[in-house]
Amino acid sequence: xxxxxxxxxxxxxxxxxxxxxxxxxxxxxxxxxxxxxxxxxxxxxxxxxxxxxxxxxxxxxxxxxxxxxxxxxxxxxxxxxxxxxxxxxxxxxxxxxxxxxxxxxxxxxxxxxxxxxxxxxxxxxxxxxxxxxxxxxxxxxxxxxxxxxxxxxxxxxxxxxxxxxxxxxxxxxxxxxxxxxxxxxxxxxxxxxxxxxxxxxxxxxxxxxxxxxxxxxxxxxxxxxxxxxxxxxxxxxxxxxxxxxxxxxxxxxxxxxxxxxxxxxxxxxxxxxxxxxxxxxxxxxxxxxxxxxxxxxxxxxxxxxxxxxxxxxxxxxxxxxxxxxxxxxxxxxxxxxxxxxxxxxxxxxxxxxxxxxxxxxxxxxxxxxxxxxxxxxxxxxxxxxxxxxxxxxxxxxxxxxxxxxxxxxxxxxxxxxxxxxxxxxxxxxxxxxxxxxxxxxxxxxxxxxxxxxxxxxxxxxxxxxxxxxxxxxxxxxxxxxxxxxxxxxxxxxxxxxxxxxxxxxxxxxxxxxxxxxxxxxxxxxxxxxxxxxxxxxxxxxxxxxxxxxxxxxxxxxxxxxxxxxxxxxxxxxxxxxxxxx
Ligand SMILES: Nc1ncnc2c1ncn2[C@@H]1O[C@H](COP(=O)(O)OP(=O)(O)O)[C@@H](O)[C@H]1O
Ligand SMILES: [Mg+2]
Numbered sequence: 001x002x003x004x005x006x007x008x009x010x011x012x013x014x015x016x017x018x019x020x021x022x023x024x025x026x027x028x029x030x031x032x033x034x035x036x037x038x039x040x041x042x043x044x045x046x047x048x049x050x051x052x053x054x055x056x057x058x059x060x061x062x063x064x065x066x067x068x069x070x071x072x073x074x075x076x077x078x079x080x081x082x083x084x085x086x087x088x089x090x091x092x093x094x095x096x097x098x099x100x101x102x103x104x105x106x107x108x109x110x111x112x113x114x115x116x117x118x119x120x121x122x123x124x125x126x127x128x129x130x131x132x133x134x135x136x137x138x139x140x141x142x143x144x145x146x147x148x149x150x151x152x153x154x155x156x157x158x159x160x161x162x163x164x165x166x167x168x169x170x171x172x173x174x175x176x177x178x179x180x181x182x183x184x185x186x187x188x189x190x191x192x193x194x195x196x197x198x199x200x201x202x203x204x205x206x207x208x209x210x211x212x213x214x215x216x217x218x219x220x221x222x223x224x225x226x227x228x229x230x231x232x233x234x235x236x237x238x239x240x241x242x243x244x245x246x247x248x249x250x251x252x253x254x255x256x257x258x259x260x261x262x263x264x265x266x267x268x269x270x271x272x273x274x275x276x277x278x279x280x281x282x283x284x285x286x287x288x289x290x291x292x293x294x295x296x297x298x299x300x301x302x303x304x305x306x307x308x309x310x311x312x313x314x315x316x317x318x319x320x321x322x323x324x325x326x327x328x329x330x331x332x333x334x335x336x337x338x339x340x341x342x343x344x345x346x347x348x349x350x351x352x353x354x355x356x357x358x359x360x361x362x363x364x365x366x367x368x369x370x371x372x373x374x375x376x377x378x379x380x381x382x383x384x385x386x387x388x389x390x391x392x393x394x395x396x397x398x399x400x401x402x403x404x405x406x407x408x409x410x411x412x413x414x415x416x417x418x419x420x421x422x423x424x425x426x427x428x429x430x431x432x433x434x435x436x437x438x439x440x441x442x443x444x445x446x447x448x449x450x451x452x453x454x455x456x457x458x459x460x461x462x463x464x465x466x467x468x469x470x471x472x473x474x475x476x477x478x479x480x481x482x483x484x485x486x487x488x489x490x491x492x493x494x495x496x497x498x499x500x501x502x503x504x505x506x507x508x509x510x511x512x513x514x515x516x517x518x519x520x521x522x523x524x525x526x527x528x529x530x531x532x533x534x535x536x537x538x539x540x541x542x543x544x545x546x547x548x549x550x551x552x553x554x555x556x557x558x559x560x561x562x563x564x565x566x567x568x569x570x571x572x573x574x575x576x577x578x579x580x581x
Contacts, residue, residue, distance in 0.1 A: 090137030146294030345394030372546030
């Protein structure tokens with residue numbers, strides 16, 4: 001067995017296990033459904049025989065009629081239940097799969113997330129699971145249903161008369177070969193048609209999103225020409241595939257005709273030997289119909305299975321990706337104020353080092369101001385503190401303990417990272433600041449709003465904390481967004497605060513308003529403040545100047561300010577732009 005098929009079975013087993021009762025019920029109903037499908041022609045045959053009998057037995061006729069109606073009703077009802085059950089099962093199992101895929105994705109490190117675009121990720125998690133669910137829900141019905149029906153019909157015909165059995169069996173082989181042949185021709189054609197359709201949509205998307213450039217460069221004509229070419233190819237491909245597929249139906253009809261003629265000819269010439277009567281002929285003609293479509297469905301399902309195996313392979317690949325951030329620490333995060341130290345730390349996103357030999361020691365409750373030109377590695381340094389990435393070499397210690405020794409969740413819940421990019425959800429204000437944690441009481445949030453000067457703003461909201469952000473109800477200024485981000489940080493009650501140019505989008509007046517809030521947030525906490533303005537640096541205890549990922553200068557602000565030769569003094573005198581070249 002191929003490894004992918006094996007993996008498919010293990011997936012099925014894993015995700016169907018919790019629903020084993022429903023699976024058994026579904027299997028039972030499938031047998032029942034197809035059993036009735038096979039039995040019903042027998043009832044009609046009985047009816048026909050009763051009608052043509054020499055002595056009219058009205059009781060038998062009535063009995064057959066009622067039985068037919070009863071069977072048909074049950075048949076339809078069972079079908080409804082089967083559809084319902086198989087859909088439900090497919091959704092339940094693939095939703096479990098979606099949950100696992102999402103969890104896996106969330107636990108992967110940033111190296112992975114930087115690599116995959118959002119659309120790709122959604123396609124991986126939802127797209128693959130959706131097409132599997134489609135397959136799961138129809139495969140059981142069509143594949144097993146067809147198989148049961150096929151075997152059932154052949155058995156019933158053999159029981160009737162072995163001659164007909166041989167006729168049906170031979171015909172089934174013939175039909176299988178014919179269908180298989182056409183499928184083989186049409187499948188690649190359809191694949192090609194799908195590819196050209198994708199190319200067409202890709203072209204349209206590119207053209208629309210690049211409209212400004214296209215218009216600006218007067219390239220309309222070329223693009224339209226290209227569009228015509230692409231859509232012409234698509235049309236041709238689809239046309240070809242369609243024509244071949246139609247042959248398929250033609251063959252289907254022809255096969256039906258051949259079988260019907262076969263049945264009639266055999267019955268006619270061998271009627272005395274076979275004791276054929278009207279009932280039998282009806283029976284055979286009906287079974288003839290029931291022979292062809294399961295054959296077609298079987299082939300179709302085998303092809304579907306092949307397509308789904310590709311999905312399964314991608315799912316397998318996805319589960320195989322492992323996070324580089326190992327979360328196996330067990331030490332409880334320390335209480336109270338904490339120190340934060342970097343020891344000879346090297347780091348790079350790829351081979352090139354972005355941070356080189358970084359060492360500093362931030363005493364509990366102190367703040368360190370981090371300065372350096374754009375691209376010098378300030379944000380990278382911040383990301384390492386809460387283990388968005390791990391260093392290539394060297395250590396980060398909190399109270400002397402390597403941060404790898406804390407459970408990741410503990411570490412991250414004790415570090416607040418505030419940047420200038422505030423990511424807000426289209427959700428209520430409460431959900432935005434609490435990250436959907438319903439446990440946090442309203443009073444605490446309102447207290448923070450008061451502390452950071454959001455009270456007036458809050459009082460004007462139409463629905464209080466339940467007001468939906470980013471809607472008509474409530475738009476936000478950059479300053480308000482920033483204050484909400486700070487509220488998030490306050491709610492965490494972190495031991496370490498990192499502000500990454502957090503107020504750089506704000507105007508000076510708003511910045512001053514936030515300053516008071518910031519002082520409150522930093523009080524009694526250790527903090528890294530990535531500064532973009534000189535004024536910020538007047539409040540820090542220590543200063544670290546980065547240049548191209550290396551430490552240019554490090555010391556207490558007071559000492560550095562006293563020393564007229566220090567970079568920091570130069571910075572204070574000449575301004576940031578002058579010194580940080
Ligand atoms: N996710 C990333 N993947 C690869 N390289 C990155 C990534 N983020 C930043 N870099 C690179 O690392 C260097 C430092 O960037 P960054 O830490 O953002 O600097 P700063 O915050 O000081 O402006 C830059 O050369 C930048 O291009
Ligand atoms: Mg940065």
